[in-house]
Amino acid sequence: MSDLSELHFFCTPAHPCSYLEGEQATTLFMDPGVIPGTALYSQLSRHGFRRSGEYLYRPHCDHCQACIAARVRVADFRPHRSHRRILAHNRDLRVSDEPARYTREVYRLYARYISDRHADGDMYPPSEEQFTTFLISDWAETRFHCFRSPQGELLAVAVTDQLDDGLSAVYTFFDPQYQARSLGVQAILWQISACQQQQRPYLYLGYWIRQCQKMSYKSQYQPLEVFRQGRWSELDPS
Numbered sequence: 001m002s003d004l005s006e007l008h009f010f011c012t013p014a015h016p017c018s019y020l021e022g023e024q025a026t027t028l029f030m031d032p033g034v035i036p037g038t039a040l041y042s043q044l045s046r047h048g049f050r051r052s053g054e055y056l057y058r059p060h061c062d063h064c065q066a067c068i069a070a071r072v073r074v075a076d077f078r079p080h081r082s083h084r085r086i087l088a089h090n091r092d093l094r095v096s097d098e099p100a101r102y103t104r105e106v107y108r109l110y111a112r113y114i115s116d117r118h119a120d121g122d123m124y125p126p127s128e129e130q131f132t133t134f135l136i137s138d139w140a141e142t143r144f145h146c147f148r149s150p151q152g153e154l155l156a157v158a159v160t161d162q163l164d165d166g167l168s169a170v171y172t173f174f175d176p177q178y179q180a181r182s183l184g185v186q187a188i189l190w191q192i193s194a195c196q197q198q199q200r201p202y203l204y205l206g207y208w209i210r211q212c213q214k215m216s217y218k219s220q221y222q223p224l225e226v227f228r229q230g231r232w233s234e235l236d237p238s
Contacts, residue, residue, distance in 0.1 A: 004043065004044070004047070007030060007031060007034065008030075008031040008034075009028050009029065009030055009031065010028070010029050010031065011026055011027070011028055011029075011060055012026055012027045012029070013026070014026050015027075017061075017064075018121065018122060019066070019067070019207075019209050019212040019214065019215060020064070020066060020209070020211060020212060023061075023064060023066075024061075024063075025059060025061055025064075026059070026060045026061050026062070027057050027058070027059060027060060028057060028058050028059070028060035029055055029056070029057045030044065030049070030055070030056040030057070032054065032055060035139050036056060036139060036140075037139060038140070038141055038162060038163065038164060039164060041056065041139075041140060041161070041163065042163040042164035042165060044056050045163055045168060045204055046165070046232075047227070048068075048069035048227040049069075050069075050168075050170075050204075050206055050207070051137065051140055051161060051168065051170060052134060053132075053133045053134055053135070053136065053137060054133075054137050054138065054139070059207065065228075066209050066210070066211055066212075067207040067208075067209055068207060068208050068209070068226045068227060068228060069204070069206070069207060069208075069226065069227040070204075070205045070206065070207065070208035070218050070224055070225065070226050070227075070235070071166065071202040071203060071204045071205060071224070071225050071227075071232070072192055072195075072202065072203040072205060072221045072222075072223070072224055072225075073201065073202060073223045073224075073225055073234075074166075074192050074195040074196050074200070074201060074202065074203055075196070075201060076223050077192055077196075077221065077222070077223070078222075079189065080220075083185070083189055086181075086182045086185050086186055086189065087186070087189060089180075089181060089182075090147075090181055090182075090183075090186045092149070092150050093147045093148065093149065093150075093155065093186070094147070094148045094149075094150070095145055095146065095147055095148075095190060096145070096146045096148065097143050097144075097145055098143065098144045098145075098146050099143070099144065100135065100136050100137075100142035100143060100144050100159065101136065101144075102128065102131065102132055102136070105154055106144060106146070106154070106157055107128060107131050109154055109155075109156075109157060109173060109174070109175060110126060110131050110157070110173050111126040111131075112175065112176065113173035113174060113175070113176060114126040114173070116176040117176060134171070135159050135170065135171060140161050141161060141162035142159065142160070142161050142162075142170070143159075143160050143162070144157050144158075144159060144160075145157065145158040145159075145160055145187070145190065145191075145194075147174075147183065147186070147187070147190075154175075155174060155175050155178055155181070155183060156172065156173070156174035156175065156183040156184075156186070156187055157172065157173055157174070158172045158187040158188075158190065158191060159171045159172065160191060160194075163200075163202075163204065165200060165201055165202055166195055166200040166201055166202030166203055166204055167191055167194060167195050167198075167200060167202075167203050167204070168203075168204040169187075169188060169191050169203060169204065169205050169206065170206075172184055172187040172188075174187070188203070188205070188221060191203050192221070202225075203221075205218050205221070205224075206218075208224070208226060208235070219235060219237060222235075222237050223235075224237075
């Protein structure tokens with residue numbers, strides 16, 4: 001299906017915003033009865049949608065436009081000094097491309113990450129069901145890119161979807177005790193490199209929110225394009 005006007009979308013009732021304290025949010029979902037496939041998923045990603053489990057969604061708040069879809073134009077990306085330092089520090093890591101599926105090893109890392117980093121959020125406490133319904137889809141082309149130490153210990157997983165015009169960084173989780181490695185940054189830099197090697201023009205990073213520290217970090221990956229008023233434009237890094 002290429003004509004988006006033929007699709008049906010549904011809005012959730014207003015609910016507490018996960019990113020901005022005191023705000024109410026509304027989410028727009030594509031009809032869950034439609035199985036998207038990569039082509040439609042890619043098309044909707046170009047209109048600011050994201051995947052969560054089997055669902056495609058985007059924020060739809062009348063009173064607030066803070067959540068803005070963002071993507072890195074990878075052909076023009078140049079790592080800055082801190083990026084190069086992180087890449088050098090993690091040169092010893094091995095990255096494997098694995099199927100997106102539940103395993104005890106991957107889930108244990110996910111649960112440790114959620115419990116350490118998001119114990120105050122709506123993803124806590126973690127569960128096997130939450131892991132599966134959040135990260136895995138029957139129709140998406142999803143891979144788990146697993147970062148391992150030289151001894152084989154799993155340190156990080158970058159959940160990555162294949163799109164027609166790039167990759168989508170769905171979620172990354174990592175071992176909190178290796179904070180000095182900056183594994184979240186390392187995962188994004190690796191995904192940018194993967195896009196470049198595969199000649200895919202964009203890495204989709206989800207939503208950039210200037211007022212939210214957990215999301216504002218995305219502006220460090222330049223050139224960053226943002227989707228506003230129905231079109232993509234380059235974000236002024238200042």
